[in-house]
Amino acid sequence: MSRHRRHDRHNAQIxxxxxxxxxxxxxxxxxxxxxxxxxxxxYATIEIAFGLLVLSTLLGAWVWVQTTEHD
Structure with missing residues (x-):
């Protein structure tokens, strides 16, 4: 794993x-x-809460993709 890739992975985990x-x-x-x-x-209304849930799910998926090994 290159140094740049390791740095990106570390940032995604943070x-x-x-x-x-x-x-x-x-x-x-x-x-x-x-x-x-x-x-x-x-900010606790259903629309805002659902929007935050969707954003956090997308961010979680992005972090997971960024931190998996690509050989």
Whole structure:
């Protein structure tokens, strides 16, 4: 594996970890906000939540493709 490919793989893994940590933290913050105010935040509407789910799925697929070995 070339040095450039290894660097790209490392960057893709970092992006995957950041997104993987951020999504549950945002979900927890949403629950805390809804519990304390009694109102769901605007970003918790179904369209926005579904859009974020689709984006995170596409990002996860991209990270997986980037980190697989291509011989």
């Amino acid at each position: 992006v995957g970890v950041i997104v993987g940590i951020t999504i549950p933290l945002v979900a927890c913050a949403t629950l805390v906000s809804a519990n304390s105010t009694g109102v769901m935040p605007i």
